[in-house]
Amino acid sequence: MTLETSIEYVKGIGPERAKLIRSILGMTTVEDLLNFYPIRYLDKSKIYKVSRLHEASQEIQLKGRISQVQEIQNGKTKRLSAKFSDDTGTMDLVWFQYSKWLKEQLPVGREVYIFGKVNFFNGQFSMPHPEIEAEEKKENDNRLKPIYPSSEKLVKRGLNQRFFQVVLKNICKEIPELIQENLPGYITKAFGFLSRQHTYLNIHFPKDTEHAEKADHRLKFEESFFFQLGYGLKKRHHKTHSRGNPFPVIGKHFTDFYDHCLPFDLTGAQKRVLKEIRQDMKKPVQMNRLLQGDVGSGKTMVALLTMLIAMDNGFQSCLMAPTETLAQQHYNGIKDLLQDTPVNVRLLTGSTKASERKIIHQELESGELSILVGTHAILEDKVKFHKLGLAVIDEQHRFGVAQRAKLWAKNSIPPHILVMTATPIPRTLAMSFYSDLDVSVIDEMPVGRKPIITAHRREKDRTYVYNFCRDEIKKGRQVYFVYPLIEESETLDYKNLMEGLEHVMDAFSDYNVSMLHGRMKPDEKDAAMNYFASGKAEIMVATTVIEVGVNVPNASVMVIESAERFGLSQLHQLRGRVGRGAEQSYCILMTSDKLTTESRTRIRTMTETNDGFKISEVDMQLRGPGDILGTQQSGVVDFKKLDLVKDSAIIKTTKKAVEKILDKDPLLSLPEHQLIKSYYLRYYRGKNKWSKIS
Ligand code: ADP
Numbered sequence: 001m002t003l004e005t006s007i008e009y010v011k012g013i014g015p016e017r018a019k020l021i022r023s024i025l026g027m028t029t030v031e032d033l034l035n036f037y038p039i040r041y042l043d044k045s046k047i048y049k050v051s052r053l054h055e056a057s058q059e060i061q062l063k064g065r066i067s068q069v070q071e072i073q074n075g076k077t078k079r080l081s082a083k084f085s086d087d088t089g090t091m092d093l094v095w096f097q098y099s100k101w102l103k104e105q106l107p108v109g110r111e112v113y114i115f116g117k118v119n120f121f122n123g124q125f126s127m128p129h130p131e132i133e134a135e136e137k138k139e140n141d142n143r144l145k146p147i148y149p150s151s152e153k154l155v156k157r158g159l160n161q162r163f164f165q166v167v168l169k170n171i172c173k174e175i176p177e178l179i180q181e182n183l184p185g186y187i188t189k190a191f192g193f194l195s196r197q198h199t200y201l202n203i204h205f206p207k208d209t210e211h212a213e214k215a216d217h218r219l220k221f222e223e224s225f226f227f228q229l230g231y232g233l234k235k236r237h238h239k240t241h242s243r244g245n246p247f248p249v250i251g252k253h254f255t256d257f258y259d260h261c262l263p264f265d266l267t268g269a270q271k272r273v274l275k276e277i278r279q280d281m282k283k284p285v286q287m288n289r290l291l292q293g294d295v296g297s298g299k300t301m302v303a304l305l306t307m308l309i310a311m312d313n314g315f316q317s318c319l320m321a322p323t324e325t326l327a328q329q330h331y332n333g334i335k336d337l338l339q340d341t342p343v344n345v346r347l348l349t350g351s352t353k354a355s356e357r358k359i360i361h362q363e364l365e366s367g368e369l370s371i372l373v374g375t376h377a378i379l380e381d382k383v384k385f386h387k388l389g390l391a392v393i394d395e396q397h398r399f400g401v402a403q404r405a406k407l408w409a410k411n412s413i414p415p416h417i418l419v420m421t422a423t424p425i426p427r428t429l430a431m432s433f434y435s436d437l438d439v440s441v442i443d444e445m446p447v448g449r450k451p452i453i454t455a456h457r458r459e460k461d462r463t464y465v466y467n468f469c470r471d472e473i474k475k476g477r478q479v480y481f482v483y484p485l486i487e488e489s490e491t492l493d494y495k496n497l498m499e500g501l502e503h504v505m506d507a508f509s510d511y512n513v514s515m516l517h518g519r520m521k522p523d524e525k526d527a528a529m530n531y532f533a534s535g536k537a538e539i540m541v542a543t544t545v546i547e548v549g550v551n552v553p554n555a556s557v558m559v560i561e562s563a564e565r566f567g568l569s570q571l572h573q574l575r576g577r578v579g580r581g582a583e584q585s586y587c588i589l590m591t592s593d594k595l596t597t598e599s600r601t602r603i604r605t606m607t608e609t610n611d612g613f614k615i616s617e618v619d620m621q622l623r624g625p626g627d628i629l630g631t632q633q634s635g636v637v638d639f640k641k642l643d644l645v646k647d648s649a650i651i652k653t654t655k656k657a658v659e660k661i662l663d664k665d666p667l668l669s670l671p672e673h674q675l676i677k678s679y680y681l682r683y684y685r686g687k688n689k690w691s692k693i694s
């Protein structure tokens with residue numbers, strides 16, 4: 001047997017079951033099975049009592065006797081049922097699919113252990129498809145029995161816990177031949193790890209709880225370690241191999257702007273981040289920096305100043321936003337700020353007119369145009385720069401890696417990349433996922449901002465909420481009403497919005513209402529935006545199109561309808577549309593009366609904190625890291641054991657360990673690192689194409 005051996009040759013499996021396992025669980029080799037870890041262990045010393053069951057869908061073991069086996073015909077379907085009694089009570093056992101053999105072989109009357117998940121139905125507990133073991137077989141068993149991930153489908157086809165336990169027992173006998181060490185002795189020793197062979201033995205058949213935990217810990221460590229190693233190698237490779245244009249100069253454009261046009265003092269955090277960026281761009285190595293900063297923390301100004309540095313060094317820049325509205329707004333803002341300077345800025349989006357487009361193309365190629373703001377349109381092949389030195393990408397999670405790569409190709413030496421995101425990423429996630437990027441954080445809001453007051457209100461409070469809005473409008477402020485986007489049904493979504501609009505128009509018939517939604521054409525959107533931004537409309541009714549970046553400082557109230565339907569990061573983004581001016585701002589979360597535990601947690605988190613990082617931590621706990629990063633990237637955090645929420649300590653430790661190794665031995669050429677290297681090359685190289693070690 002080797003790790004590559006097909007599972008059909010494992011004792012106890014055979015071709016038929018191998019096929020099933022392949023199709024249901026996607027496992028094909030002995031190695032796959034070895035890495036099919038138990039989700040938990042059943043303590044065999046623990047036996048539940050029928051009368052004391054109080055929780056459904058938990059896997060448990062009971063001891064007692066089976067009686068009254070009978071087949072029950074129900075229309076076309078048949079099921080097998082039996083009673084199970086211990087000294088405290090009786091419950092039903094039921095099989096929806098079963099063989100004649102099972103029906104005849106049920107050990108009626110004898111003392112047995114049954115094992116499975118209990119259901120609670122019609123006030124009674126029952127256990128579907130229990131596994132049954134006669135008592136005498138149990139004596140010389142382990143005390144901790146592995147429980148593997150299972151499903152009804154598997155169990156019905158006979159691939160139950162017992163099956164996996166037997167199969168893995170057979171495989172585990174071969175561990176001395178199968179499993180090789182992959183960490184150097186000094187690490188296993190320093191961390192007090194089990195050997196790798198003992199790790200596998202104990203993850204499947206632990207000697208005791210302590211050994212199970214040790215095995216678990218080492219497997220987590222390994223996952224994190226090799227993942228970090230991959231990123232570490234990538235980063236180092238990048239820093240030594242990828243050329244970039246050095247920007248050594250701080251020149252006239254930057255200085256003039258800084259001294260004469262800056263409308264406010266930079267916050268300490270903005271200054272610090274700018275310094276970090278500047279240090280990066282001085283070097284002849286491409287910068288890859290992630291700029292994280294909460295909504296309203298002033299990322300745009302940092303981007304603009306960075307672009308001016310590029311200009312001082314003879315390079316062009318572009319700023320790319322995910323939507324037309326946002327691009328337009330960036331353009332307007334930047335144009336305003338630069339109005340007393342000779343800097344040439346233009347906007348390129350899908351709806352840019354051909355005549356303007358022509359000018360842009362010409363000025364880009366001649367080098368006359370210094371800053372191009374736009375959408376994906378910038379990525380088109382026709383768009384050629386004279387010397388692109390810096391690309392700023394706003395709201396990174398909406399752009400794919402492939403699109404970023406297109407930007408790289410726009411200059412013979414790739415431009416520096418600054419990615420800005422207002423979705424704060426939990427620290428552990430940033431540490432593992434973004435360890436290929438350098439991260440700068442703006443963790444300070446401009447002075448004078450008042451924290452937004454957030455309240456949770458229900459339908460019965462609607463009149464009160466409307467009166468509150470009216471009072472704010474009387475003070476000269478503006479109000480947003482936002483309706484959720486129901487992705488499955490755009491039509492329903494639209495209907496919601498229209499009803500909402502009518503409702504708001506009725507209630508505020510003495511005011512002007514503007515409306516913005518995704519179906520509108522770009523110029524309609526602009527018109528709607530301007531109607532509100534110019535102050536002509538007191539109220540904006542919108543779907544989540546306004547989520548990203550929209551900036552109307554005079555708006556002080558954000559009413560989010562059906563707030564329970566929004567995710568946390570979305571709520572936070574929406575809330576960030578207010579609180580942009582000097583006035584006290586409010587966010588009102590309207591929900592129905594009935595809330596799930598999860599939506600209640602979301603709403604409570606919103607009312608308790610304005611801190612984007614805290615919110616993202618809660619979000620990650622609720623949804624898991626994959627969802628936070630988006631489907632595109634969720635594969636990256638597809639760990640078997642490692643939990644990015646709970647295992648932050650392990651992630652930290654491995655990161656340190658990896659850095660120490662790579663500092664000392666960047667190509668993994670020392671003898672003590674050969675185990676790491678060969679394991680890495682075997683398992684990880686394919687996944688990280690960039691890695692150049694051999
Ligand atoms: P975000 O980080 O969400 O993109 P913006 O760059 O849009 O934030 O900035 C939000 C608002 O704060 C803008 O109106 C901007 O002009 C203002 N602003 C940015 N930096 C400062 C500062 N240092 N002091 C005062 N206001 C600032």
Ligand code: MG
Pocket residue numbers: 299300394422549
């Ligand atoms: Mg922004």
